[in-house]
Amino acid sequence: DVQLVESGGGLVQPGGSLRLSCAASGFNFRNYGMNWVRQAPGKGLEWISYFGTNSTTYYADSVKGRFTISRDNAKNTLYLQMSNLRVEDTAVYFCASAYCSDGSCYVVPEYWGQGTLVTVSS
Amino acid sequence: SYELTQTPSVSVSPGQTARITCSGDALPKRYAYWYQQKSGQAPVLVIYEDTKRPSGIPERFSGSSSGTMATLTISGARVEDEADYYCYSTVRSDHPVFGGGTTLTVL
Numbered sequence: 394d395v396q397l398v399e400s401g402g403g404l405v406q407p408g409g410s411l412r413l414s415c416a417a418s419g420f421n422f423r424n425y426g427m428n429w430v431r432q433a434p435g436k437g438l439e440w441i442s443y444f445g446t447n448s449t450t451y452y453a454d455s456v457k458g459r460f461t462i463s464r465d466n467a468k469n470t471l472y473l474q475m476s477n478l479r480v481e482d483t484a485v486y487f488c489a490s491a492y493c494s495d496g497s498c499y500v501v502p503e504y505w506g507q508g509t510l511v512t513v514s515s
Numbered sequence: 516s517y518e519l520t521q522t523p524s525v526s527v528s529p530g531q532t533a534r535i536t537c538s539g540d541a542l543p544k545r546y547a548y549w550y551q552q553k554s555g556q557a558p559v560l561v562i563y564e565d566t567k568r569p570s571g572i573p574e575r576f577s578g579s580s581s582g583t584m585a586t587l588t589i590s591g592a593r594v595e596d597e598a599d600y601y602c603y604s605t606v607r608s609d610h611p612v613f614g615g616g617t618t619l620t621v622l
Binding site: 430437438439440443451453454487492499500501502503504505506507508 | 516548550552556557558559560563569599601603605608609610611612613614615616
């Protein structure tokens with residue numbers, strides 16, 4: 394079974410930094426694109442970043458230049474380095490494996506972790 | 516920026532058919548995906564590529580798409596189907612977007 398476990402969330406001051414991790418198991422991690430999606434308290438889902446199998450990366454405009462996605466295939470782990478955090482970045486952050494078919498992966502979340510809460514507040 | 520528009524709430528009685536819609540200008544050219552999110556839980560993909568149902572998703576969940584509108588249909592809705600439902604699509608592969616979500620009430 395696919396398992397995705399996020400960690401690294403917590404309370405951080407505006408302007409601060411935080412690194413989230415997502416430990417993956419139950420599938421061949423290196424063959425799948427990976428996404429980060431967030432959900433502010435009481436709000437809807439917001440896709441924020443993708444890391445493809447060919448090292449292609451995409452970012453939502455809301456985080457571009459502040460967040461960096463990366464992955465370590467040897468450790469089956471996805472990361473999100475967040476810097477210059479703002480109050481509006483407060484959210485539960487989910488990692489999600491990408492939907493892949495016929496050898497191609499798409500920027501479509503398929504399996505999701507349970508999320509980790511990031512709170513940006515002074 | 517591109518948007519997907521969903522009705523904020525839908526309410527049906529148990530056993531009735533619930534239809535949740537998602538509109539967007541790119542939908543004639545792009546697939547729609549649907550996620551179910553129950554309170555306090557992670558989202559679950561229930562429909563992909565407009566009409567396909569992942570393994571383990573009950574047959575009462577179906578999807579369709581016509582023109583600028585995609586529809587998630589739950590035939591014979593059950594109380595356990597109460598959840599928020601989100602559509603998802605991409606204008607370009609590097610700019611995907613979720614709809615605002617629809618809260619389904621079954622009572």
